[in-house]
Amino acid sequence: MDENNTTMIEETTKNKSTEKDKDKTTILPFFGFPRLFPYMKKYRGKIIFMIILGGVVSFIDTLYPMFSRYALNNFVAEKDLSKLQIFIITYVALLVIQSIMSFVTIYFCSQVELFMNKDLRSAAFNHLQELSFSYFNQNNVGYIHARVMSDSGKIGALTSWHIMDMVWNGTYLIGMLILMLVINWKLALYVLILVPIAIVIITFFQKKLIGINRKIREINSMITSDFNEGITGAKSIKTLAVEEKMEDDFEKDTMKMKRTAVHSMHYSALFTSLVTMMSSIALSLVLWRGGIITMHGVMEIGTLSVFLTYAINMMEPIQNLIGTLSEIIAVQVNVERLVNLLETESDVSDTPEVIEKYGDTFNPKKENWEDLYGDVKFSDVTFRYPDGDEDVLEHFNLDVPKGTSVAIVGETGAGKSTLVNLICRFFTPTSGQILIDGRDARERSQGWLHNNIGYVLQTPHLFSGTVRENLRYGKPDATDEEIMEAIKMVAAEGVIEKMPDGLNSDVGEGGDMLSTGEKQLLSFARALLSDPRILILDEATASIDTVTEKAIQNAIKVITKDRTSFVIAHRLSTIVDSDVILVVSDGKIIERGNHSELMEKQGHYYDLFTRQYVESV
């Protein structure tokens, strides 16, 4: 089964439920367009052009019934075909011109949509590369992913098709109304009476349907996650023998879906039936009142036929206009979310002076980067997470000279990652300083620091691509020899041998062709390859069996030799040789010292350690 896909689905559904919570309709001033102006500016010319052309195209549409009017009033009534040629030529010319303009409009409109979409996606993605970790801690991946991938698309459509739909239908409706008023304003009034009634009815149903359709989407995502559960959880369902229970629950959800969907269709069928009914009423009014005046010779038959056509066609643009308007309203929430993301500022950022010298994230000035020696010092550091309500570090001091190994132990959830987050500058201390080689970390760029740090995560993360691409992640120019050397050091030759094409083998999305243990070994090799001055291992050895773990421990000993290292581990055997051991509990450091010092102290560490080993004697 594939783990990564599952988490993806998990995250999408999670995100849907978050979206649901925030799904209240807010309308931004001017439908949010002012906030999008900076992005639309580039396409201003195209947008104006498409609006004008689209208006003309739509107006020409209203003119076509006038041709049959002319034919009836002039050719048929007068029994004279002498102008037929000009009639045909005019019609064809108009048709060709309209089609060309229509092509240009659609083409421009789609370009605006796609380019806006692309620009916004890139802007969001790039911005995310620089946002600090507090943002990632507060928003789940699914939520952020939806901002990048789906909001951008919806906004792209807002700035193109939605505008265009308003223009097309607006011009069509107004064009017909004007033509009717010009031809015979009294008769036109009969049709006009129906317009406000139609607007009220259509708006009512539109609102009703939006509500029901939202519910349908919710149930739909419920059904998807039911399927996900039935498949991802197959092993558990089988071992617990709870198939029937799952099926019963599933059928409850599909029943709910059936009922809601039929309910929705009931409204939408009622809606279309009523709207076509309205068209027929308009038609009957024109036929009746128009018929009378035609009989009296006030109006020609051709003109009556134009009126009949307009009366029937009136409802469609009204319906479309209201539909588009409700879509525009629905996009408001996406505009707000994406713009908010783009306007979020990073908590951790380099000062202009630092950027001046060392370059920014995307344009590093590597020529100015000093070598990192490896001294790390916490000086009077106090820290509280941006979304936390308590200091997790208070006036903390720790000197870690080059080559020192620091171990952090404690129970699950005790806050072992805090120090690592600070060293990596994923977060900034609330007060105090972290000194790298004697200088405040903030005096150099994040890029410089990260270039010198190797990091193995608790949950190993590989990117889709080949083994080679993944291992080179931290050192793009690594040769195959270097790669193989790193692989040997972490005893991962077995992993490579097992794969069909060696280093060229595809690891699958998120590395899902490999087991967790294998992914760990590879991410370890990846960290080694980048030859970091500071090495961070975050519970990296937690799910590897004892024998393999031993091999890795040996490798760790070799590679941490001249490096400053921070190791977060479950099993104390991993870290007994560490220079400094920090014991964390409830987010705070409660003990520090080396193994024998801590054992002598007979405190928390002693408890942990004896519980793990003394039992075995």
Place this chain on the structure above:
Amino acid sequence: MKDKNKKFPTRTSMVLYFLKGAKGYFMLSILFAFIVALLDMINPKIIQYTVDHFIGETKGNLPAILRNVFPALAEKDYVREHLYLVALAVVIIAAVGAVSRYLSKYYNAKGAETLIKRTRDKLFTHIDHLPFEWHSENRTGDIIQRCTSDVEMVKQFLSVQLTSLVRVVILVVLAIYFMMGINIRITLIAAAFFPVVVAYSFVFHSKIGKAFLKADTEEGKLSAIAQENLTGVRVVRAFGREKYERERFEKQNTNYTRLWTRLMKLLAVFWATGDVITGTQVLTVMVLCTVSAVNGDISVGQFIAFISYNSMLVWPIRMVGRIIAELSKAGVSIDRISYIMNSEEEKDVQDTIDTSMDQDIEFSHVSFSYKNLESDSSVSDDDDTPGVLHDVSFRIKAHSTLGILGSTGSGKSTLMYLLDRLYSLPEENGKITIGGVSIQNIKLETLRKNIGLVLQEPYLFSRTLSENIGIAKDEADMTAIRDAARIAALDESVMEFSKGYDTYVGERGVTLSGGQKQRAAIAQMLVTEPPIMVFDDSLSAVDTETDARIRTALNRMDSESTVILIAHRITTLMHADHIIVLDKGRIVEEGTHDELLEKNGMYKKIYDIQTQGKED
């Protein structure tokens, strides 16, 4: 449920199976659609009749029935003086039309929803009963897609595409019939355009269909890059590869946009050309009608009626080509669904034997490799992927505790999967018996209900914690749930949640840590008090302290269960009555803890590694 093992040799047989109960609705829907189309045909006739009255032409445009029933209608002046009657007729026909339209759509929705509900239910039940091998061979995302978008596609095909095709055919036949009544020659010329329009749009849509698929794939890639970047944000930052990531995204973003731009250009050309073709058709009809009207072949009313019949057909005809082109997609979806429905479910043997599970368990000469399964399981993400067993034999005394130690890939999980029949053991590959009865002869449900297997990576369902813990027991009460949670060292953590046992977990709820999940799974198993308990490395994500607490609590529980403990940690296993050391699918050592230490073999080696700190 007899239909469970049904195979579907053809697409039609499966579609018909799913259509059960929905067919009647669809037929009603089509019937009403027919009435709607028929009524739509009347308006132009009324207009024709009315208009002709103004001019004084009344030649034979009133059907004989109406003329006989309402002779007055044939009189020129009567209609002229009672024009509101015409208007009334239009409204009445519209009202009947509206009701029929509503019913047609309503029954169509009923049919569609009945169909999709049945399809989903059958798929879910079927998937639930497919063997575990099937689940490990197939990718979750792919299966979910088959169950969601492919099902949706089939529904669209039957309830939208097929019905609108039927509706268009009805409309075209009726309209052409009425047009023929006015003028055969012009009708034929007008209709000559239709095959051209259909063919043009069919060819275009079949061609562009592939481009759309390609665009979808590209979008998937782009989405995956963003997803990976976001989930791997720590790796990206720690290695300082933001610039590389940006370039990767930008490149794919540009690719994707370029593909779409090209596609949209094609679409724009298609639309514009379509406009020209249909515009020409409308013009041709209009000119021909004009000439005929001038020549006196048709009346003015007929002119107007003919043009409105023609305009009724223009859009539906343009749609037909597209519908036909997209029909092939439904075929693909049906095949993707039948792949699932045609996979074989887990089965019990004909005559199952009832036996007490409270007896000795014996593995005799069990060999197993994943080649025994139909295809290779390289995609499998199991802990022990290539687990192979060679001639493994051992016996577990009822009520005793067995410990199994082995490294990753030693086959220890596979042993337990065989015991629980997640994988079935071919007959020639040895035998697993409980109380002398081969597990193949025990009813699957009985077997699994009696073996409490706690997985290393358990799955919590989208329910509350108490529902999760009590899931395997009918009507588990709160006391039993809390007792089980207490033994599993979970109770304390649960009480820290603001909603306690009512905390919603799983996909849509609170995410629990690996250790909490494992403890919840242990509690889940304990609630059912099964006679056989298996802990498949189920304490691996729990810290040593909690591990010890759970084991102490388990020991205190004066349970009569037979226990199998699988672990990496010696401390977890050392108190077992008997310990087996597994390496590369073979039993290399066995005995009690003390015996194994004396043997100075693999067990001792692992023990030393794990306790090395102590010796310093």
